[in-house]
Amino acid sequence: MSxxxxxxxxxxxxxxxxPYELRSFASTLSTHPAADGSATVTQGLTSVQASVFGPREPKQKAGAAHDRASLVVEVGVVPWAQGVGQGSRRSRGDKRLLEIGAAIRQTFEPVILSHLYPRSEIAVQVQVLTADGGILPTAINAVTLALIDAGIAMLDYVAAVSVGLHLTQALLDLSAPEESDLPTLVVGALPTSGKVTLAQMETRLHVDRFEDMLKLGVDACSVLKAEMEATVKANTKSVVERMAIGSRVGIVGGGDQLV
Incomplete structure (x- = not known):
């Protein structure tokens, strides 16, 4: 019983x-000063930070590919995070976190234009800050923005969302209590083309419902892409404005020196 x-x-x-309403969505770029690109995404009460390092020389040269970049993903949880598995602390070696990391890597490997970065490594570090359901889709959305912030070439944005089924009613963007009670499908898609790059299920679902839930998830990914695009555009505008101000200050300063 629920x-x-x-x-x-x-x-x-x-x-x-x-049922089809998404949780509140907020995202910020460049949230990790030491990384080449980073982003923090909050969906509802779940918040994830993703940081990208590279392309850089691989730490393990023996496993480096000569014709493309290798993608390495690590997932961790900050000590104060709540709601990540029965109140227990999770380390980077935790099985659940390893599974999330593997899913992220498999999601992005076909999307990143890795042939542009031969004999290199792109390292992605994901930190779960708070958790109330949808850790994997929130992490995927954060990694997308972090890769864009790092200037990594990709085929398209990757957006992800969870879809659950209550009796015959599909529900979008599940919270933790809903995830624990409902069959859940995590959908990752390239919204421009509609191609699906991730469809992950950990519970049984009747095949007749799968197609409808998948389509609903892809449609929701288009909405999330629009939110992420708005963040990227706002960040780009802010950078351009700062560059323009810096340029004007430089011109004025140079003029004073000439006088």
Whole structure:
């Protein structure tokens, strides 16, 4: 029996969202000064920071490919994070975190134009800051923005979302209580082409429902891409404005010296 009321009589979820309503989305670029690119994404009460280092010389040269870059992904959880598995602390060697890291790597390997960076390594570090469901899709969205911030060439944005099924009703962007009670599908897609780069399930789902849930997830990814694009455009505008101000200050300063 469910620990929460998935849908009440008004058709609303426990957090008052409608079935197809996404959680609040916020994203920020360049949140790790030491990284080549970074981003923090918050979806609902789940927050993830992704940092990109590279392309750089591989730490393990024996495993380096001569014709492309290798992608290395590590996932960790900050000590104060809540909601990541029965209240226990998780380390980088934790099986669940290794699975998330492998899913992220498999999601991005076909999307990154790795042939442009031969004999190099692109390292991605993911830190879960807070967790209330949707860790994997939130991490994928954060990695997308971090790669863009690092200037890594990709085929398209990768957006991801979770889709659950309550009886015959599909629900988008699940919270932790919903994830624990419902069959869940995580969809990662390239919104421009509609191609799916990730479809992960950890519970059983009737095949008749799978196609509808997958399509719903791909449609939701287009909405998330628009949110991420808005962040990138705002960040680019801010950078251009700072460069313009710096250029004007330089011209004025140079003029004073000439006088």
């Amino acid at each position: 620990r929460i009321e998935i849908l009440n009589l008004a058709g609303l979820r426990h957090d008052n969202r409608r």
